[in-house]
Amino acid sequence: MNKRVTKRKFLVPLHRLLPYVISSSLIAALLLIMSTTVDSATFVIYDAHSTAYPQPPPLVLLDPQSPNVNVVLGPNNTWANVTVKATTAYTEITKNGGFDTSPNGWLYGYAVYSGNSVIAAYWNQTYSYLAPGATGVVLLYMRLYGTGFFNRVNSSVYLVQNVTMPNTPLGSIELNVTYFSNYTTASIASLTSYSVFAELIASNGSVVWGGSITVTTTLNSWNNATFTIPTTSVVPGETYTLLVGANAYGVTINLPWSSYISNITVLQFFDSIRLYVKPLYPAFSGAILAINVTSGTYDVGVSVESLNVVGAGSSNVTLYVANLSGGVSSPINVTSNTLVSGSTSSVIMTVPPPGYSSGLVHLSTAIYSTNIVNILLKLRYSVGGVTVTYPVNLTIIDPPAKQASPPHSARSHQHGTTEHVNRDEGLIVRLLLSGKMQKLGLIRLQRWRG
Amino acid sequence: MQTGPSFGWKHALALLAIAAVASVAFASVFVYYPGSVTAYYQAPPVVWAAGDNTNATDIGGQTIEVNVGPNATELTVSVHPTYEYTYYKNITIINNTDTANGYYIAIRVTQAANISSIAGAEVKLILSNATSTEVIDLSVTGTSTWYYLPAGSHVNVDIEYYLPSGVKLPNSIVFSIQLIYSPTNTEAPPATV
Numbered sequence: 001m002n003k004r005v006t007k008r009k010f011l012v013p014l015h016r017l018l019p020y021v022i023s024s025s026l027i028a029a030l031l032l033i034m035s036t037t038v039d040s041a042t043f044v045i046y047d048a049h050s051t052a053y054p055q056p057p058p059l060v061l062l063d064p065q066s067p068n069v070n071v072v073l074g075p076n077n078t079w080a081n082v083t084v085k086a087t088t089a090y091t092e093i094t095k096n097g098g099f100d101t102s103p104n105g106w107l108y109g110y111a112v113y114s115g116n117s118v119i120a121a122y123w124n125q126t127y128s129y130l131a132p133g134a135t136g137v138v139l140l141y142m143r144l145y146g147t148g149f150f151n152r153v154n155s156s157v158y159l160v161q162n163v164t165m166p167n168t169p170l171g172s173i174e175l176n177v178t179y180f181s182n183y184t185t186a187s188i189a190s191l192t193s194y195s196v197f198a199e200l201i202a203s204n205g206s207v208v209w210g211g212s213i214t215v216t217t218t219l220n221s222w223n224n225a226t227f228t229i230p231t232t233s234v235v236p237g238e239t240y241t242l243l244v245g246a247n248a249y250g251v252t253i254n255l256p257w258s259s260y261i262s263n264i265t266v267l268q269f270f271d272s273i274r275l276y277v278k279p280l281y282p283a284f285s286g287a288i289l290a291i292n293v294t295s296g297t298y299d300v301g302v303s304v305e306s307l308n309v310v311g312a313g314s315s316n317v318t319l320y321v322a323n324l325s326g327g328v329s330s331p332i333n334v335t336s337n338t339l340v341s342g343s344t345s346s347v348i349m350t351v352p353p354p355g356y357s358s359g360l361v362h363l364s365t366a367i368y369s370t371n372i373v374n375i376l377l378k379l380r381y382s383v384g385g386v387t388v389t390y391p392v393n394l395t396i397i398d399p400p401a402k403q404a405s406p407p408h409s410a411r412s413h414q415h416g417t418t419e420h421v422n423r424d425e426g427l428i429v430r431l432l433l434s435g436k437m438q439k440l441g442l443i444r445l446q447r448w449r450g
Numbered sequence: 451m452q453t454g455p456s457f458g459w460k461h462a463l464a465l466l467a468i469a470a471v472a473s474v475a476f477a478s479v480f481v482y483y484p485g486s487v488t489a490y491y492q493a494p495p496v497v498w499a500a501g502d503n504t505n506a507t508d509i510g511g512q513t514i515e516v517n518v519g520p521n522a523t524e525l526t527v528s529v530h531p532t533y534e535y536t537y538y539k540n541i542t543i544i545n546n547t548d549t550a551n552g553y554y555i556a557i558r559v560t561q562a563a564n565i566s567s568i569a570g571a572e573v574k575l576i577l578s579n580a581t582s583t584e585v586i587d588l589s590v591t592g593t594s595t596w597y598y599l600p601a602g603s604h605v606n607v608d609i610e611y612y613l614p615s616g617v618k619l620p621n622s623i624v625f626s627i628q629l630i631y632s633p634t635n636t637e638a639p640p641a642t643v
Binding site: 041042043044045046047048049050051052053054055056057058074075076078079295296298383384385386387388389390391 | 494496498501502503504506507508509510511512514523524525526527528529530531532533534535536537538539540541558560573609611613615616619620621622623624625626627628629630631632633634636637639640
């Protein structure tokens with residue numbers, strides 16, 4: 001009996017469970033509805049379409065054909081790899097140092113220290129009388145004389161040109177002169193000294209350097225002379241006056257019973273006068289890219305994407321953009337391997353006249369001799385709301401082969417033999433009469449202080 | 451007179467049995483609650499709008515053509531890129547005109563730019579404001595992450611093309627996108643519309 005009662009104790013009629021089932025279902029449904037509400041979102045969707053019509057580039061890159069610049073252009077001329085060789089080679093800073101086609105750029109001056117002197121200067125393009133085949137020779141003429149019985153005579157005549165030192169630390173300065181010296185004496189006269197001299201004079205009139213070579217043992221032959229000028233004598237970027245000429249000193253005697261005037265005549269020829277400078281660090285200055293616009297007008301500039309300097313030495317880079325009409329951008333500037341200014345301003349470029357480029361990218365750099373400077377540039381051009389960029393990879397290197405001495409003119413090297421001239425001042429007269437000589441202009445300078 | 455087939459009680463009983471079985475098999479309980487939905491149409495709070503360079507000069511004497519359509523809810527763009535990188539800046543904006551509520555926006559690329567045959571080519575859409583930038587690759591389909599557009603603010607829309615030098619320029623490069631916006635960012639937008 002008890003056992004049956006116990007069994008019935010666990011039996012629950014189904015109708016008693018129904019309220020619990022219904023209530024549980026309602027709670028579950030409510031939770032489901034609540035969760036759906038929490039995660040629900042409203043989405044609004046708009047359509048958009050774009051069509052691009054690609055076209056050929058209206059601005060292209062070109063090789064400016066600059067010395068020491070190697071330009072590799074990509075297809076379509078829309079990228080470039082530029083390698084610049086910064087060198088420590090000598091660079092001539094004199095203009096028209098060979099007098100090849102004219103004496104342009106040169107004037108002459110003179111000084112008379114004692115006695116009297118007749119001074120003149122001439123240029124001859126085909127002076128075959130002295131050096132067959134040579135062209136462009138300058139003659140400095142000087143006739144020294146006195147009117148008394150015993151005369152000390154001393155005069156000099158020289159060529160003049162202003163030269164500007166590069167604005168970078170200099171490693172060396174050399175002056176190379178190719179000259180031919182000759183003199184004659186008339187009556188009782190003697191030449192005591194005869195020299196070819198050179199000077200550098202600062203803008204304040206002070207002589208910062210001077211040198212001379214005695215030529216009495218090398219008369220009547222073409223000779224090369226190299227003067228080494230200490231770099232401490234000059235200031236980079238400053239302008240100096242270069243004098244190169246002849247100085248003669250002697251004695252003339254006029255006898256009382258003769259009216260003949262004793263004299264000394266000097267004929268000093270120059271085939272070339274070249275002043276070379278060598279930068280202390282490898283350097284380059286010039287155009288590295290040309291830009292040509294084929295349609296439209298654009299604002300053009302350059303910016304640095306990355307800079308990498310290999311080597312511990314200090315390197316400096318200045319880069320800017322210039323247009324055909326002379327507009328120049330602000331520069332990109334790398335100072336001591338650090339990017340100081342990473343972008344140029346923009347300059348306007350448009351379609352150029354035939355034979356010209358729309359603009360140029362200029363580089364001025366001096367790098368430490370073991371450094372390699374790599375700059376990834378982006379040349380940009382823009383109009384309206386669009387900007388196009390072309391990659392330009394610029395590498396500045398110091399090539400291993402360096403020029404050890406200043407390059408002498410090929411023609412100067414031809415002068416190794418002695419050629420005699422008629423020791424007669426009538427030579428000048430004959431050349432003048434034959435129309436082969438052109439008299440140089442005169443410039444008045446301070447007196448040469450020998 | 452018999453005018454059709456006989457229909458006796460046996461037939462009726464058979465049909466009733468079939469109906470009973472069918473009722474057991476498909477029986478459902480339907481409960482109906484009353485409900486109503488009312489839509490109140492309103493002006494779109496997020497719209498396409500002109501950027502600084504909408505319809506500005508393009509390279510080669512062309513024009514950057516941008517049309518935002520009626521209600522500013524559609525956008526069509528026509529541009530003229532060239533080799534290397536051509537960047538169209540701020541040619542349109544996405545403008546939140548609701549000064550009280552911010553929205554989350556996303557870009558879905560529904561038709562990828564047809565540049566798969568040009569090795570290395572790229573087309574990108576760039577969303578940016580003063581504090582953030584979102585770059586979306588338009589060469590593949592997909593949906594970007596949410597980008598928050600605060601109340602009353604806008605985001606600039608740029609497009610960049612990269613066409614490597616030396617490739618044959620295609621006649622056209624086409625892509626289609628959808629601008630999606632939502633008050634919340636708790637749920638991904640629906641896959642298709």
